[in-house]
Amino acid sequence: MNYTFKWSVLWTGQSGHWLLQGLLTTLELSALAWLLAVALGILSGALRTVQLPPLRWAATCYVEFFRNVPLLVWMFFWYFGVPPLLPRGVQDWVFNHGAEFWAGMLALGVYHGARISEVIRSGIQSIPRTQFEASVAIGLTTFQAYRLIILPVALRLIVPPATNESLNLLKNSSVALTISVAELTFQTRQIETYTAKAIEALTAGTLIYLVLCLSIATIMARVERRYAIPGLIARVGPAA
Amino acid sequence: MDFSVIANNFRFLIVQGLIGIGPFIGGTLRLAMPAIVLGFALGIVVGLARLSATRWIRTPATMYVEFFRGVPLVMVIFWIWFIIPQLLRLPIPEYGVALTAFVIFEAAYFGEIVRAGVQSVSRGQVEAATALGLTATKTMAYVILPQALRNMVPSLVTQMIVLFKDTSLASIIGYVDLTKAAQIVNNREIKPFEIYIFIAVVYWLCTYSMSIVARRLERRAA
Numbered sequence: 249m250n251y252t253f254k255w256s257v258l259w260t261g262q263s264g265h266w267l268l269q270g271l272l273t274t275l276e277l278s279a280l281a282w283l284l285a286v287a288l289g290i291l292s293g294a295l296r297t298v299q300l301p302p303l304r305w306a307a308t309c310y311v312e313f314f315r316n317v318p319l320l321v322w323m324f325f326w327y328f329g330v331p332p333l334l335p336r337g338v339q340d341w342v343f344n345h346g347a348e349f350w351a352g353m354l355a356l357g358v359y360h361g362a363r364i365s366e367v368i369r370s371g372i373q374s375i376p377r378t379q380f381e382a383s384v385a386i387g388l389t390t391f392q393a394y395r396l397i398i399l400p401v402a403l404r405l406i407v408p409p410a411t412n413e414s415l416n417l418l419k420n421s422s423v424a425l426t427i428s429v430a431e432l433t434f435q436t437r438q439i440e441t442y443t444a445k446a447i448e449a450l451t452a453g454t455l456i457y458l459v460l461c462l463s464i465a466t467i468m469a470r471v472e473r474r475y476a477i478p479g480l481i482a483r484v485g486p487a488a
Numbered sequence: 489m490d491f492s493v494i495a496n497n498f499r500f501l502i503v504q505g506l507i508g509i510g511p512f513i514g515g516t517l518r519l520a521m522p523a524i525v526l527g528f529a530l531g532i533v534v535g536l537a538r539l540s541a542t543r544w545i546r547t548p549a550t551m552y553v554e555f556f557r558g559v560p561l562v563m564v565i566f567w568i569w570f571i572i573p574q575l576l577r578l579p580i581p582e583y584g585v586a587l588t589a590f591v592i593f594e595a596a597y598f599g600e601i602v603r604a605g606v607q608s609v610s611r612g613q614v615e616a617a618t619a620l621g622l623t624a625t626k627t628m629a630y631v632i633l634p635q636a637l638r639n640m641v642p643s644l645v646t647q648m649i650v651l652f653k654d655t656s657l658a659s660i661i662g663y664v665d666l667t668k669a670a671q672i673v674n675n676r677e678i679k680p681f682e683i684y685i686f687i688a689v690v691y692w693l694c695t696y697s698m699s700i701v702a703r704r705l706e707r708r709a710a
Binding site: 313318329330419421423446450453 | 554555558559561562563566567571649654656657659660667671674680681683684685687691692699
Protein backbone atom coordinates (compact mmCIF):
# COMPACT_ATOMS: atom_id res chain seq x y z
CA MET A 249 0.00 0.00 0.00
CA ASN A 250 1.52 3.25 -1.14
CA TYR A 251 -0.11 5.90 1.00
CA THR A 252 1.40 8.61 3.17
CA PHE A 253 -0.71 9.46 6.16
CA LYS A 254 -1.05 13.10 7.04
CA TRP A 255 -3.42 13.35 9.97
CA SER A 256 -2.77 17.05 10.38
CA VAL A 257 -5.17 17.73 7.50
CA LEU A 258 -7.91 17.23 10.06
CA TRP A 259 -6.97 20.20 12.21
CA THR A 260 -5.27 22.52 9.74
CA GLY A 261 -7.15 24.73 7.31
CA GLN A 262 -10.91 24.58 7.38
CA SER A 263 -11.35 20.88 8.14
CA GLY A 264 -12.18 21.29 11.80
CA HIS A 265 -14.73 23.94 11.02
CA TRP A 266 -16.30 21.80 8.30
CA LEU A 267 -16.55 18.76 10.55
CA LEU A 268 -18.19 20.79 13.28
CA GLN A 269 -20.64 22.35 10.82
CA GLY A 270 -21.38 18.91 9.43
CA LEU A 271 -21.99 17.46 12.87
CA LEU A 272 -24.33 20.32 13.78
CA THR A 273 -26.27 19.93 10.52
CA THR A 274 -26.54 16.17 11.07
CA LEU A 275 -27.87 16.73 14.59
CA GLU A 276 -30.30 19.44 13.50
CA LEU A 277 -31.57 17.41 10.56
CA SER A 278 -31.95 14.28 12.66
CA ALA A 279 -33.62 16.06 15.56
CA LEU A 280 -36.26 17.76 13.39
CA ALA A 281 -36.84 14.59 11.36
CA TRP A 282 -37.11 12.61 14.60
CA LEU A 283 -39.84 14.90 15.95
CA LEU A 284 -41.79 14.53 12.71
CA ALA A 285 -41.22 10.76 12.67
CA VAL A 286 -42.38 10.31 16.27
CA ALA A 287 -45.49 12.42 15.70
CA LEU A 288 -46.40 10.51 12.53
CA GLY A 289 -45.43 7.23 14.15
CA ILE A 290 -47.61 7.67 17.23
CA LEU A 291 -50.55 8.90 15.17
CA SER A 292 -50.43 6.17 12.53
CA GLY A 293 -49.38 3.47 15.00
CA ALA A 294 -52.39 4.24 17.20
CA LEU A 295 -54.76 4.51 14.24
CA ARG A 296 -53.73 1.06 13.04
CA THR A 297 -55.19 -0.42 16.22
CA VAL A 298 -58.54 1.39 16.33
CA GLN A 299 -61.91 -0.06 15.37
CA LEU A 300 -62.63 2.37 12.53
CA PRO A 301 -61.75 0.72 9.18
CA PRO A 302 -61.22 3.91 7.07
CA LEU A 303 -58.74 5.37 9.55
CA ARG A 304 -57.02 2.02 9.95
CA TRP A 305 -56.68 1.63 6.20
CA ALA A 306 -55.31 5.11 5.71
CA ALA A 307 -52.65 4.45 8.35
CA THR A 308 -51.83 1.04 6.85
CA CYS A 309 -51.42 2.52 3.37
CA TYR A 310 -49.09 5.20 4.71
CA VAL A 311 -46.94 2.71 6.61
CA GLU A 312 -46.76 0.01 3.96
CA PHE A 313 -45.97 2.39 1.13
CA PHE A 314 -43.42 4.62 2.80
CA ARG A 315 -41.39 2.05 4.66
CA ASN A 316 -41.07 -0.33 1.70
CA VAL A 317 -39.42 2.14 -0.67
CA PRO A 318 -35.74 3.13 -0.28
CA LEU A 319 -35.01 6.32 1.60
CA LEU A 320 -32.84 7.54 -1.27
CA VAL A 321 -35.84 7.46 -3.61
CA TRP A 322 -37.80 9.52 -1.09
CA MET A 323 -34.96 12.03 -0.91
CA PHE A 324 -35.08 12.51 -4.68
CA PHE A 325 -38.87 12.55 -4.62
CA TRP A 326 -39.17 15.30 -2.02
CA TYR A 327 -36.30 17.36 -3.44
CA PHE A 328 -36.80 17.02 -7.20
CA GLY A 329 -40.32 15.65 -7.59
CA VAL A 330 -42.48 17.75 -5.29
CA PRO A 331 -41.28 21.38 -5.75
CA PRO A 332 -42.27 21.59 -9.46
CA LEU A 333 -45.86 20.86 -8.43
CA LEU A 334 -45.94 23.90 -6.14
CA PRO A 335 -47.00 27.37 -7.34
CA ARG A 336 -44.18 29.48 -8.80
CA GLY A 337 -43.92 31.86 -5.84
CA VAL A 338 -43.79 29.09 -3.27
CA GLN A 339 -41.15 27.32 -5.36
CA ASP A 340 -38.88 30.38 -5.42
CA TRP A 341 -39.34 30.89 -1.71
CA VAL A 342 -38.50 27.26 -0.94
CA PHE A 343 -35.36 27.30 -3.07
CA ASN A 344 -34.19 30.49 -1.38
CA HIS A 345 -34.65 28.96 2.07
CA GLY A 346 -32.57 25.79 2.01
CA ALA A 347 -34.89 23.52 0.06
CA GLU A 348 -32.48 20.58 0.29
CA PHE A 349 -32.51 20.67 4.09
CA TRP A 350 -36.30 20.69 4.31
CA ALA A 351 -36.66 18.05 1.61
CA GLY A 352 -34.14 15.87 3.48
CA MET A 353 -36.00 16.47 6.72
CA LEU A 354 -39.34 15.48 5.18
CA ALA A 355 -37.86 12.40 3.50
CA LEU A 356 -36.24 11.20 6.73
CA GLY A 357 -39.19 12.06 8.93
CA VAL A 358 -41.91 10.55 6.75
CA TYR A 359 -39.88 7.40 6.02
CA HIS A 360 -38.93 6.78 9.64
CA GLY A 361 -42.39 7.75 10.81
CA ALA A 362 -43.66 4.69 8.97
CA ARG A 363 -41.02 2.53 10.63
CA ILE A 364 -41.62 3.95 14.13
CA SER A 365 -45.32 3.39 13.55
CA GLU A 366 -44.67 -0.36 13.41
CA VAL A 367 -42.76 -0.22 16.68
CA ILE A 368 -45.58 1.68 18.38
CA ARG A 369 -48.23 -0.61 16.96
CA SER A 370 -46.45 -3.67 18.35
CA GLY A 371 -46.20 -1.87 21.69
CA ILE A 372 -49.92 -1.12 21.75
CA GLN A 373 -50.78 -4.67 20.70
CA SER A 374 -48.71 -6.10 23.52
CA ILE A 375 -50.99 -4.37 26.04
CA PRO A 376 -53.88 -6.64 27.04
CA ARG A 377 -57.13 -5.69 25.32
CA THR A 378 -58.84 -5.64 28.73
CA GLN A 379 -57.01 -2.42 29.61
CA PHE A 380 -58.83 -0.68 26.79
CA GLU A 381 -62.13 -2.28 27.70
CA ALA A 382 -61.72 -1.25 31.32
CA SER A 383 -60.97 2.34 30.28
CA VAL A 384 -64.12 2.49 28.18
CA ALA A 385 -66.11 0.89 31.00
CA ILE A 386 -65.15 3.66 33.41
CA GLY A 387 -66.46 6.20 30.92
CA LEU A 388 -63.43 7.33 28.91
CA THR A 389 -63.81 8.03 25.21
CA THR A 390 -61.58 6.11 22.78
CA PHE A 391 -59.35 9.16 22.40
CA GLN A 392 -59.03 9.54 26.17
CA ALA A 393 -58.33 5.84 26.61
CA TYR A 394 -55.45 6.05 24.13
CA ARG A 395 -54.10 9.30 25.50
CA LEU A 396 -54.32 8.44 29.20
CA ILE A 397 -54.03 4.66 29.42
CA ILE A 398 -52.78 2.89 26.30
CA LEU A 399 -50.11 5.24 24.92
CA PRO A 400 -48.32 6.02 28.21
CA VAL A 401 -47.86 2.29 28.85
CA ALA A 402 -46.99 1.50 25.23
CA LEU A 403 -44.36 4.24 25.06
CA ARG A 404 -42.61 2.85 28.13
CA LEU A 405 -42.66 -0.64 26.68
CA ILE A 406 -41.07 0.31 23.38
CA VAL A 407 -38.01 2.20 24.60
CA PRO A 408 -35.47 -0.41 23.32
CA PRO A 409 -36.81 -0.84 19.76
CA ALA A 410 -37.57 2.88 19.53
CA THR A 411 -33.97 3.68 20.46
CA ASN A 412 -32.80 1.31 17.77
CA GLU A 413 -35.01 3.01 15.23
CA SER A 414 -33.90 6.49 16.31
CA LEU A 415 -30.27 5.48 15.82
CA ASN A 416 -31.20 4.21 12.36
CA LEU A 417 -32.65 7.63 11.63
CA LEU A 418 -29.44 9.32 12.77
CA LYS A 419 -27.32 7.05 10.58
CA ASN A 420 -29.69 7.38 7.64
CA SER A 421 -29.42 11.16 7.77
CA SER A 422 -26.17 10.57 5.85
CA VAL A 423 -28.26 9.73 2.78
CA ALA A 424 -29.16 13.44 2.63
CA LEU A 425 -25.74 14.09 1.12
CA THR A 426 -27.20 12.92 -2.20
CA ILE A 427 -29.35 16.05 -2.34
CA SER A 428 -26.34 18.11 -1.15
CA VAL A 429 -27.35 18.76 2.43
CA ALA A 430 -24.05 19.74 4.07
CA GLU A 431 -24.22 17.14 6.85
CA LEU A 432 -21.38 15.13 8.35
CA THR A 433 -20.78 12.68 5.48
CA PHE A 434 -20.97 15.51 2.98
CA GLN A 435 -18.33 17.49 4.89
CA THR A 436 -16.15 14.38 5.16
CA ARG A 437 -16.25 14.10 1.39
CA GLN A 438 -15.46 17.80 1.13
CA ILE A 439 -12.31 17.41 3.24
CA GLU A 440 -11.33 14.47 1.07
CA THR A 441 -11.83 16.55 -2.08
CA TYR A 442 -9.79 19.47 -0.79
CA THR A 443 -6.91 17.54 0.79
CA ALA A 444 -6.93 14.30 -1.24
CA LYS A 445 -6.56 12.48 2.08
CA ALA A 446 -9.44 10.02 1.95
CA ILE A 447 -8.48 7.73 4.82
CA GLU A 448 -7.98 10.55 7.32
CA ALA A 449 -11.22 12.26 6.39
CA LEU A 450 -13.26 9.07 6.46
CA THR A 451 -11.74 8.05 9.80
CA ALA A 452 -12.78 11.36 11.34
CA GLY A 453 -16.34 11.07 10.04
CA THR A 454 -16.67 7.42 11.03
CA LEU A 455 -15.40 8.06 14.56
CA ILE A 456 -17.87 10.90 15.06
CA TYR A 457 -20.77 8.66 14.01
CA LEU A 458 -19.54 5.84 16.23
CA VAL A 459 -19.17 8.04 19.30
CA LEU A 460 -22.57 9.61 18.66
CA CYS A 461 -24.34 6.26 18.28
CA LEU A 462 -22.61 4.54 21.17
CA SER A 463 -23.25 7.41 23.57
CA ILE A 464 -26.93 7.63 22.64
CA ALA A 465 -27.22 3.86 23.06
CA THR A 466 -25.61 4.08 26.52
CA ILE A 467 -27.87 6.91 27.65
CA MET A 468 -30.95 5.13 26.37
CA ALA A 469 -30.00 1.91 28.17
CA ARG A 470 -30.23 3.95 31.38
CA VAL A 471 -33.53 5.49 30.37
CA GLU A 472 -34.80 2.01 29.58
CA ARG A 473 -33.94 0.78 33.07
CA ARG A 474 -35.49 3.84 34.66
CA TYR A 475 -38.76 3.63 32.75
CA ALA A 476 -39.14 -0.14 32.64
CA ILE A 477 -42.51 -1.12 34.02
CA PRO A 478 -41.94 -3.27 37.13
CA GLY A 479 -43.34 -6.75 36.76
CA LEU A 480 -43.39 -6.66 32.97
CA ILE A 481 -40.49 -8.42 31.35
CA ALA A 482 -42.18 -8.95 28.00
CA ARG A 483 -39.89 -7.57 25.31
CA VAL A 484 -41.65 -5.93 22.43
CA GLY A 485 -40.19 -7.21 19.20
CA PRO A 486 -39.16 -4.63 16.62
CA ALA A 487 -41.39 -5.17 13.63
CA ALA A 488 -39.26 -4.70 10.55
CA MET B 489 -48.60 15.24 -14.98
CA ASP B 490 -47.56 13.16 -17.95
CA PHE B 491 -46.88 9.50 -17.43
CA SER B 492 -46.02 8.79 -21.08
CA VAL B 493 -42.42 9.43 -20.02
CA ILE B 494 -42.60 6.11 -18.16
CA ALA B 495 -43.89 4.22 -21.18
CA ASN B 496 -41.14 5.72 -23.36
CA ASN B 497 -38.39 4.74 -20.95
CA PHE B 498 -39.90 1.60 -19.52
CA ARG B 499 -37.34 -0.72 -21.10
CA PHE B 500 -34.38 1.26 -19.82
CA LEU B 501 -35.76 1.58 -16.30
CA ILE B 502 -36.83 -2.03 -15.87
CA VAL B 503 -34.50 -4.07 -18.10
CA GLN B 504 -31.39 -2.01 -17.42
CA GLY B 505 -32.13 -0.53 -14.01
CA LEU B 506 -34.00 -3.26 -12.19
CA ILE B 507 -32.72 -6.42 -13.88
CA GLY B 508 -29.36 -5.29 -15.22
CA ILE B 509 -29.36 -6.25 -18.89
CA GLY B 510 -28.14 -3.50 -21.20
CA PRO B 511 -25.16 -1.33 -22.15
CA PHE B 512 -24.27 -0.53 -18.51
CA ILE B 513 -23.08 -2.98 -15.90
CA GLY B 514 -25.85 -2.50 -13.41
CA GLY B 515 -29.15 -3.73 -12.13
CA THR B 516 -30.73 -3.69 -8.70
CA LEU B 517 -31.48 -7.43 -8.74
CA ARG B 518 -28.01 -8.32 -10.00
CA LEU B 519 -26.55 -6.57 -6.98
CA ALA B 520 -29.18 -7.49 -4.38
CA MET B 521 -29.26 -11.26 -4.93
CA PRO B 522 -25.54 -12.05 -4.50
CA ALA B 523 -25.37 -9.48 -1.68
CA ILE B 524 -28.15 -11.30 0.19
CA VAL B 525 -26.60 -14.75 -0.26
CA LEU B 526 -23.02 -13.72 0.57
CA GLY B 527 -24.09 -11.36 3.36
CA PHE B 528 -26.08 -14.12 5.03
CA ALA B 529 -23.19 -16.60 4.62
CA LEU B 530 -20.76 -14.19 6.28
CA GLY B 531 -23.48 -13.41 8.83
CA ILE B 532 -23.63 -17.07 9.90
CA VAL B 533 -19.86 -16.99 10.49
CA VAL B 534 -20.10 -13.75 12.45
CA GLY B 535 -23.11 -14.88 14.47
CA LEU B 536 -21.54 -18.20 15.44
CA ALA B 537 -18.24 -16.47 16.23
CA ARG B 538 -20.11 -14.20 18.66
CA LEU B 539 -21.35 -17.29 20.50
CA SER B 540 -17.93 -18.94 20.59
CA ALA B 541 -16.57 -19.99 23.98
CA THR B 542 -13.12 -18.80 22.95
CA ARG B 543 -12.60 -15.16 23.76
CA TRP B 544 -10.19 -14.59 20.86
CA ILE B 545 -12.94 -15.41 18.45
CA ARG B 546 -15.84 -13.84 20.36
CA THR B 547 -14.34 -10.41 21.02
CA PRO B 548 -13.37 -9.52 17.42
CA ALA B 549 -16.79 -10.71 16.21
CA THR B 550 -18.53 -8.52 18.82
CA MET B 551 -16.42 -5.53 17.82
CA TYR B 552 -17.20 -6.17 14.17
CA VAL B 553 -20.92 -6.14 14.84
CA GLU B 554 -20.84 -3.09 17.13
CA PHE B 555 -18.70 -1.17 14.67
CA PHE B 556 -20.81 -1.73 11.58
CA ARG B 557 -24.06 -1.17 13.45
CA GLY B 558 -22.73 2.17 14.63
CA VAL B 559 -21.80 3.70 11.28
CA PRO B 560 -23.95 4.66 8.28
CA LEU B 561 -23.89 2.42 5.22
CA VAL B 562 -23.01 5.41 3.05
CA MET B 563 -19.79 5.78 5.06
CA VAL B 564 -18.92 2.10 4.55
CA ILE B 565 -19.48 2.41 0.80
CA PHE B 566 -17.08 5.36 0.66
CA TRP B 567 -14.51 3.46 2.71
CA ILE B 568 -14.52 0.53 0.32
CA TRP B 569 -14.51 2.87 -2.65
CA PHE B 570 -11.32 4.59 -1.50
CA ILE B 571 -9.51 1.79 0.31
CA ILE B 572 -9.71 -1.20 -2.01
CA PRO B 573 -8.06 0.51 -5.01
CA GLN B 574 -5.33 1.72 -2.63
CA LEU B 575 -4.74 -1.75 -1.22
CA LEU B 576 -4.89 -3.69 -4.46
CA ARG B 577 -3.38 -0.96 -6.61
CA LEU B 578 -5.94 -1.50 -9.32
CA PRO B 579 -9.24 0.10 -10.14
CA ILE B 580 -12.28 -1.87 -9.00
CA PRO B 581 -15.56 -1.53 -10.89
CA GLU B 582 -18.52 -0.02 -9.03
CA TYR B 583 -20.15 -3.41 -8.94
CA GLY B 584 -17.29 -4.92 -6.95
CA VAL B 585 -17.16 -1.95 -4.58
CA ALA B 586 -20.90 -2.00 -3.94
CA LEU B 587 -21.09 -5.76 -3.48
CA THR B 588 -18.14 -5.78 -1.04
CA ALA B 589 -19.61 -2.92 0.98
CA PHE B 590 -23.06 -4.53 1.23
CA VAL B 591 -21.72 -7.96 2.18
CA ILE B 592 -19.44 -6.57 4.90
CA PHE B 593 -22.07 -4.19 6.26
CA GLU B 594 -25.09 -6.48 6.19
CA ALA B 595 -23.13 -9.41 7.66
CA ALA B 596 -23.13 -7.52 10.96
CA TYR B 597 -26.94 -7.35 10.92
CA PHE B 598 -27.38 -10.93 9.67
CA GLY B 599 -24.91 -12.00 12.38
CA GLU B 600 -27.17 -10.59 15.09
CA ILE B 601 -30.15 -12.44 13.63
CA VAL B 602 -28.22 -15.71 13.53
CA ARG B 603 -27.08 -15.21 17.11
CA ALA B 604 -30.62 -14.53 18.33
CA GLY B 605 -31.86 -17.54 16.37
CA VAL B 606 -29.30 -19.90 17.89
CA GLN B 607 -29.98 -18.55 21.35
CA SER B 608 -33.69 -19.16 20.89
CA VAL B 609 -33.11 -22.92 20.67
CA SER B 610 -33.60 -24.42 24.10
CA ARG B 611 -30.57 -25.47 26.10
CA GLY B 612 -31.99 -28.98 26.56
CA GLN B 613 -31.43 -29.64 22.85
CA VAL B 614 -27.67 -29.20 23.24
CA GLU B 615 -27.64 -31.41 26.30
CA ALA B 616 -29.66 -34.10 24.56
CA ALA B 617 -27.37 -33.99 21.52
CA THR B 618 -24.29 -34.24 23.72
CA ALA B 619 -25.85 -37.13 25.61
CA LEU B 620 -26.39 -38.91 22.30
CA GLY B 621 -22.65 -38.60 21.63
CA LEU B 622 -22.69 -35.92 18.89
CA THR B 623 -19.63 -33.70 18.64
CA ALA B 624 -19.99 -29.94 19.02
CA THR B 625 -19.81 -29.40 15.25
CA LYS B 626 -22.39 -32.07 14.55
CA THR B 627 -24.67 -30.71 17.28
CA MET B 628 -24.52 -27.30 15.65
CA ALA B 629 -24.99 -28.58 12.10
CA TYR B 630 -27.71 -31.20 12.64
CA VAL B 631 -29.54 -30.09 15.77
CA ILE B 632 -29.19 -26.38 16.52
CA LEU B 633 -28.92 -24.65 13.13
CA PRO B 634 -31.92 -26.35 11.48
CA GLN B 635 -34.15 -25.29 14.37
CA ALA B 636 -32.54 -21.87 14.66
CA LEU B 637 -33.12 -21.21 10.93
CA ARG B 638 -36.84 -21.79 11.38
CA ASN B 639 -36.99 -19.26 14.18
CA MET B 640 -34.97 -16.76 12.16
CA VAL B 641 -37.14 -16.74 9.04
CA PRO B 642 -39.23 -13.63 9.83
CA SER B 643 -36.32 -11.41 10.82
CA LEU B 644 -34.20 -12.79 7.98
CA VAL B 645 -36.74 -11.80 5.36
CA THR B 646 -37.10 -8.39 7.01
CA GLN B 647 -33.35 -7.90 6.76
CA MET B 648 -33.39 -9.02 3.12
CA ILE B 649 -35.98 -6.36 2.40
CA VAL B 650 -33.79 -3.78 4.14
CA LEU B 651 -30.81 -4.88 2.05
CA PHE B 652 -32.85 -4.76 -1.13
CA LYS B 653 -33.79 -1.16 -0.38
CA ASP B 654 -30.24 -0.31 0.63
CA THR B 655 -28.90 -1.31 -2.79
CA SER B 656 -30.28 2.01 -4.03
CA LEU B 657 -27.29 3.60 -2.28
CA ALA B 658 -24.97 1.99 -4.83
CA SER B 659 -26.14 4.69 -7.22
CA ILE B 660 -24.09 7.19 -5.18
CA ILE B 661 -20.87 5.76 -6.58
CA GLY B 662 -22.30 5.56 -10.08
CA TYR B 663 -23.58 1.98 -10.23
CA VAL B 664 -26.51 1.93 -12.66
CA ASP B 665 -29.29 0.41 -10.56
CA LEU B 666 -32.95 1.34 -10.69
CA THR B 667 -32.39 4.63 -8.84
CA LYS B 668 -29.46 5.65 -11.06
CA ALA B 669 -31.42 4.67 -14.17
CA ALA B 670 -34.21 6.96 -12.96
CA GLN B 671 -31.72 9.79 -12.50
CA ILE B 672 -30.37 9.25 -16.02
CA VAL B 673 -33.86 9.31 -17.51
CA ASN B 674 -34.79 12.35 -15.45
CA ASN B 675 -31.73 14.29 -16.62
CA ARG B 676 -32.97 13.87 -20.17
CA GLU B 677 -36.72 14.21 -19.66
CA ILE B 678 -37.03 16.49 -16.60
CA LYS B 679 -40.12 14.75 -15.27
CA PRO B 680 -38.98 14.12 -11.67
CA PHE B 681 -42.38 13.58 -10.05
CA GLU B 682 -43.57 10.95 -12.51
CA ILE B 683 -40.24 9.12 -12.67
CA TYR B 684 -39.55 8.95 -8.94
CA ILE B 685 -43.11 7.93 -8.11
CA PHE B 686 -42.83 5.20 -10.72
CA ILE B 687 -39.62 3.72 -9.29
CA ALA B 688 -41.08 4.04 -5.79
CA VAL B 689 -43.94 1.81 -6.97
CA VAL B 690 -41.49 -0.65 -8.58
CA TYR B 691 -39.46 -0.88 -5.36
CA TRP B 692 -42.67 -1.21 -3.39
CA LEU B 693 -43.93 -4.10 -5.55
CA CYS B 694 -40.64 -5.96 -4.98
CA THR B 695 -40.41 -5.39 -1.24
CA TYR B 696 -44.09 -5.82 -0.53
CA SER B 697 -44.20 -9.18 -2.30
CA MET B 698 -41.18 -10.21 -0.21
CA SER B 699 -43.03 -9.25 2.97
CA ILE B 700 -46.12 -11.22 1.92
CA VAL B 701 -43.92 -14.29 1.50
CA ALA B 702 -42.45 -13.55 4.93
CA ARG B 703 -45.87 -13.42 6.55
CA ARG B 704 -46.82 -16.74 4.96
CA LEU B 705 -43.60 -18.39 6.13
CA GLU B 706 -44.14 -16.98 9.60
CA ARG B 707 -47.56 -18.57 9.81
CA ARG B 708 -46.20 -21.91 8.66
CA ALA B 709 -43.27 -21.80 11.09
CA ALA B 710 -45.54 -20.92 14.02
